[in-house]
Amino acid sequence: MKIRKEGEIEYRFEHPDDFRNFVRDKRSRKPEPKLRSAKEAVSRFVSDGDYLVYDFSSLTRGPQSLIREVIRQRRKDLWIGAEFTLHESALLTGAGCVTRIDVGFLGYGGYIGQAVCEGKVRVYDWTNGGLALRMLAGARGVPFLPTRDLLGSDNMAVSAAKVIEDPYTGLPLAAVPALNPDVAFLHVHQADIFGDARIFGTNLFALEAAMASHRVIVSAEEIVDPEEFRKDPMRTTIPYFLVDAVVHAPFGAYPGAMPARYEIDLPHIDILNGIQTEEQMQKYLQETVYSVADHEEFLDKRVGAAKMRELRGKATIIEGYR
Amino acid sequence: MKIRKEGEIEYRFEHPDDFRNFVRDKRSRKPEPKLRSAKEAVSRFVSDGDYLVYDFSSLTRGPQSLIREVIRQRRKDLWIGAEFTLHESALLTGAGCVTRIDVGFLGYGGYIGQAVCEGKVRVYDWTNGGLALRMLAGARGVPFLPTRDLLGSDNMAVSAAKVIEDPYTGLPLAAVPALNPDVAFLHVHQADIFGDARIFGTNLFALEAAMASHRVIVSAEEIVDPEEFRKDPMRTTIPYFLVDAVVHAPFGAYPGAMPARYEIDLPHIDILNGIQTEEQMQKYLQETVYSVADHEEFLDKRVGAAKMRELRGKATIIEGYR
Amino acid sequence: MTRMVEFTDTEFMIAQGARLLEDGKTFFVGWGIPQVVAILGQKLYVPNVIQLFEFGAIGPQSVLPFVRGTMGGPQNTYRSLQWLNMNWAFAYSAAGYMDYGMLGALQIDPYGNINSTFLGGTYRTPKRRFAGSGGGNQVASHCWKTIIVIRHEGRRFVPKVDFLTSPGYLTGPGAREKAGLPAGTGPYRVVTSRGLFGFDDETKRMTLLAVLRGLDPGEVV
Amino acid sequence: MTRMVEFTDTEFMIAQGARLLEDGKTFFVGWGIPQVVAILGQKLYVPNVIQLFEFGAIGPQSVLPFVRGTMGGPQNTYRSLQWLNMNWAFAYSAAGYMDYGMLGALQIDPYGNINSTFLGGTYRTPKRRFAGSGGGNQVASHCWKTIIVIRHEGRRFVPKVDFLTSPGYLTGPGAREKAGLPAGTGPYRVVTSRGLFGFDDETKRMTLLAVLRGLDPGEVV
Secondary structure (H helix, E strand, O other), X not given: OOEEEEOOEEEEOOOHHHHHHHHHHHOOOOOOOOEOOHHHHHHHHOOOOOEEEEOOEOOEEOOHHHHHHHHHOOOOOEEEEEEEEOHHHHHHHHOOOEEEEEEEEEOOHHHHHHHHHOOOOEEEEOOHHHHHHHHHHHHHOOOEEEEOOOOOOOHHHHOOOEEEEOOOOOOEEEEEEOOOOOEEEEEEEEEOOXXXXXXXXXXXXXXXXXXXXXXXXXXXXXXXXXXXXXXXXXXXXXXXXXXXXXXXXXXXXXXXXXXXXXXXXXXXXHHHHHOOOHHHHHHHHHHHHHOOOOHHHHHHHHHOHHHHHHHHHHOOOOOOOO | OOEEEXXXXXXXXXXXXXXXXXXXXXXXXXXXXXXXXXXXXHHHHOOOOOEEEEOOEOOEEOOHHHHHHHHHOOXXXXXXXXXXXXXXXXXXXXXXXXXXXXXXXXXXXXXXXXXXXXXXXXXXXXXXXXXXXXXXXXXXXXXXXXXXXXXXXXXXXXXXXXXXXXXXXXXXXXXXXXXXXOEEEEEEEEEOOOOOEEOOOOOOOHHHHHHHOOEEEEEEEEEOOOHHHHHOHHHOOEOHHHOOEEEEOOOOOOOOEEOOOEOOOHHXXXXXXXXXXXXXXXXXXXXXXXXXXXXXXXXHHHHOHHHHHHHHHHOOOXXXXX | OOOOOOOOHHHHHHHHHHHHOOOOOEEEEOOOHHHHHHHHHHHHOOOOOEEEOOOOEEOOOOOOXXXXXXXXXXXXXXXXXXXXXXXXXHHHHXXXXXXXXXXXXXEEOOOOOEXXXXXXXXXXXXXXXXXXXXXXXXXXXXXXXXXXXXXXXXXXXXXXXXXXXXXXXXXXXXXXHHHOOOOXXXXXXXXXXXXXXXXXXXXXXXXXXXEOOOOOHHHHO | OOOOOOXXXXXXXXXXXXXXXXXXXXXXXXOOHHHHHHHHHXXXXXXXXXXXXXXXXXXXXOOOOOOOOOOOOHHHOOOOOEEOOHHHHHHHHHOOOOOEEEEXXXXXXXXXXXXXXXXXXXXXXXXXXXXXXXXXXXXXXXXOXXXXXXXXXXXXXXXXXXXXXXXXXXXXXXXXXXXXXXXXOOEEEEEOOXXXXXXXXXXXXXXXXXXXXXXXXHHHO
């Protein structure tokens, strides 16, 4: 049982031995080709009721093409954990995919706020630091980690964080439970067919999420030769044996930006920010998700070569992203 | 008071608020030139009775020139914390600098083993994982971190690790106390005059140690332009505001190897491994440390250009070290 | 003759906030207006300020144009000293390396407790739901001095916040320490569109420090 | 005719150990002889084994010449999948990603508890002091199956180890779990210069599996 209840509060928690058993029995260490279409990857590794995490946001390096595929496949009752869940939460809620959200930072626009007020979706406030630490605990195989924040705030009361006493000083500390999601989405700059992956720039909790999750789907702007990774091990963000599927997804972060590859599409973001009503939401989903077969058709028919060229041209800050 | 006693056991521990106060009041955030001679850096930042940590070992990227300077300045009553304390512990003990050692891995050669048996130096066994976790706790500003090892072993009994109960599962966990050393030595490939530093290859706990320590001395094979760091932030191991002094030390890891720069000097290592008696130890210290004024004279008179050329030539594995 | 320059409330807040930055110090910068304050401050007054962002950018020198609402894009990650991740970013603040934190807020109470989660109703059935903490809770918990930037509207200054998202002085003197938060930390300044507030050393309650020229204190408090 | 090849006890142990490696699995490799076993095994039998070292090398393909006694040098860090640090290395094992661990030992008891810290006397005044755990305690605690490589000498096989450095089955069935160690882990094989040992599923005590050809079990047990 991976969902715990404490009064009003539900939280995802798995005994570390149960997660370890899954890692031993179900995760392959063999270098096997894992290149899949988004359709295959999502249908195989994302089930109704799953707990889903992803790295970064709808504005920056978010796995937007994978999230659109989840919507296209009309997954139900997902629980998402997101430090920055910006438009993702609104779209997934509008599509009826999500019933619970651990945040983080919940935004934007009127739609998701309204959905929370109407009880369409339940939000649990863990804070960004709390979620990052839960993921680190999940990756380190410990059931909790302690921290000197959350204390004294109402986030303690609405999450399953607990106050514990430090055995060395007697200080009150906040303990947060490990998080071991069913599936993690990571959109990266480069990956090979086995799953080795590179992110350029900062990340929120990419390696933590890959280690702590049952399944990991990597979508990559570019597929590179596996030899590239062994030649430059300092640049590997995720090694292949943590990855279950690799999806080649150029412009996979669209309409958000992929640092040093393409800029954010602001007019499109303004449309997203403007979504207030159910009608506007369903119209947007119809146009951008349901009415196209896949990401390739989306780019071809809804974005277009000219726009992609324009956004690539706007990505003028390259320094350091390699 | 930074030393705690529990029966037979002594351990270094500082209340996280005390360490935070030091960081607020005594550590500068200003980009000031910090280039110092090893003599200046050690005399200013290493005092008798200090707790000293360093990253890696006498065989690989260890701060050997700084350790020789500590011996030359005849520091007393040092306590060292080292995951791999190989010849360092023997030399520092032989020179009468060290009275306590937290390990880790204690080696090599007969001398240090004999010194422990004779009670010349006290050893506390925390294990490598335990020391790395203590350092992470110190860097994260929490008084302890939990782990699922040490449990059931005699290391629990001879260190100040404690068994605690996990608030989520009731599992027994080992808690290790935060470690906030007085000073950390880090030998790096590149640094700038402000203290920004790069290590190529793996490290044991370089960033943890730099954040968790009161003072940080970086010795660098090469001094580079500060602009290099801002152009490539993914490659920064330590940012300047964690560093108190920068020492330019080519061959600073000698007789150990500096990955991709020079290989280990095996004949010299064999001499170190062969040290058994007090007489052999004092002879070695006289020749390699006391009889030379500084690292530059050591390289010039005791190593020599030909040997350095030879060791540079042997460093044929370059791939990935950049 | 003097030249007249018109400015909006928001511009005034941003300008005020930028003047509070101290050079050669570290600032943990929250999402939104604080980002703009930090950019302005670094360009005008404090070239050697070290900005830190929760998404892992250590010491960036942000460039314009700054894309509204973004965090973690190349613009405010540019020319960092170091690129890491969120757990490391909060390690810097938790270990005491962050001198200042700067946050926006929906509501604030006399002890500087911040609400950025919801307004009205209950947590489960709020009247209006907002972003929530993001990393604000960690910033307000860890940083030595927290600066809060907030619009000067009566409904934002309340005796009790609807939800305590990020801790101020909680219930008063000693309450932060009693809760286990790092000692010696807490709210430092509140910058509004009309004035500047501090906190009384004894009572830990907000006190007026300065008002916008042309207004009298009565219009501010 | 058959060709005679002489080998030393150590060479035999190394060869035996190398045959135990399983391809396509992960191995946490301890200091010393296990490093040599891993190199031999990867070159001879198991190209797709993923080696992991506590100093942060994930999946290296070590090259020769291997410098005796070194750990973390370029030779056994070469062509890694990823270079990290010690806390990350032990996260991989703690989270269950390490199928096998391989360690040397000074002493071993019937439950596979390992001593690598001291021999004789007491902890404070030992007769002989050795390296201690290094990362061996974490390897023996986290990895699913631990393989121990040890010289076959009577004084090394003892009813009770002088110091329990790295946990085997502790006092017997269920003891590891009771102590809080990850469930389902423990010693798997003991490779000596004369034979191969396993552990009884029921009693968790060491049992002889095979002996060096030419010896009879009496010479081994």
